[in-house]
Amino acid sequence: MAHPVSWSPLRLSTPVKQHVFGGRALADRLGRTGLPCGPVAETWEVSDVDGEGATVTEGPLAGRSLRELMAEDPGGLLGDRPRGPRFPLLTKFIDGTRALPVHLHADDATARRLEGEPNGKTEAWHVLDAVPGATALVGVRPGVDRERLRRALLAQDFDAVMRRLPVRAGQTVYVPGGTLHSFGPGTLVYEIEQTSDIQQHAMPWRMEDGAPLAEREREANIERLLDEWRPEPRPRFQPGLSVPVDDSVVRTVLCAGPYFALERWTAGSTAPLARTFATAQVLSNAGAPVTVTCGGWTGRLDRARTLLLPAALGEVRVSGPADVLFGYVPVLDDDVRAPLTAVGHGPAVIAALGEGL
Secondary structure (H helix, E strand, C coil), X not given: CCCCCCCCCECECCCEECCCCCECHHHHCCCCCCCCCCCECEEEEEXXXXXXXXXXXXXXXXXXXXXXXXXXXXXXHHCCCCCCCCCCEEEEEEEECCCCCCEECCXXXXXXXXXXCCCCCCEEEEEEEECCCCEEEEEECCCCCHHHHHHHHHHCCHHHCEEEEECCCCCEEEECCCCCEEECCCEEEEEEEECCCCCEXXXXXXXXXXXXXXXHHHHHHHHHHHHHCCCCCCCCCECCEEEEEECCEEEEEEEECCCCEEEEEEECCCCCEEEECCCCEEEEEXXXXXXXXXXXXXXXXXXXXXXXXXXXXXXXXXXXXXXXEEEECCCHHHHHHHHHHHCCCCHHHHHCCECCC
């Protein structure tokens, strides 16, 4: 099939956020280069968020924005997956050297009703590194109502109402929109989520610079948070479910739902990692530098760096040893449920990976 765009793997610009909870873990632990001095909280690896959209940085499409390419050739980029005007996935490396603010992101219906946005933000965190004893706050305890939660948030007594869970490297948690959450300190994650930057947080300071909020503004923020809060979700960290692929090649499904799936693939040097695909793949490197071959293009992908592989390319090979992440919009039956069932994983453990399974 001919496409309006002559596609190759895309290296994209990556907005950097220097929020107060960040540190130097992306540089010191992952070896990420090109970062500004001072604390770095987030790098947005693939983004089509309004005002923070990525542009292609090299090759014949250099200077083109992801939004422009979506408009020009949505089928070439996403294949047959449902699509709107924006690329549907936002991915980040996040350094929680300090604790993130206790916050939430509206679900789809609430975002349309209260934020005037086309969608909310469900997300998942895959833990790349965590200090001993690291924890996360994920969801509220059973029986907590709006008034009790309001009092606890105003008092910053989060443990009185929220679930504190242990955090371990290699685990993943799927966080539905409307779920109150935070992680850190001492936690480094890879995050995949719906394309959105809406949020409400409960802290008495600004996330960007730590400046204190006036009490009236803080109280108003908490009321908006409560309007968007969903009490039901109580996510748990999961180790993922593995599927042997080839000699020394293992595919592990980390999480999956209607908006995204995230997988971690590892390969030794015996056989190359080869993956076919029918929709865009966000390929991020969690391990040592690798060589990627895709659609006649061959290039190096350093640790903590990302390529966006358009659907039109259809196949990728990664020379091992490799330890990489693939994020994409799934057809849950075909991409997740069927391959996991075929190797003996049961319905309950598959369903625990996220939503809609």
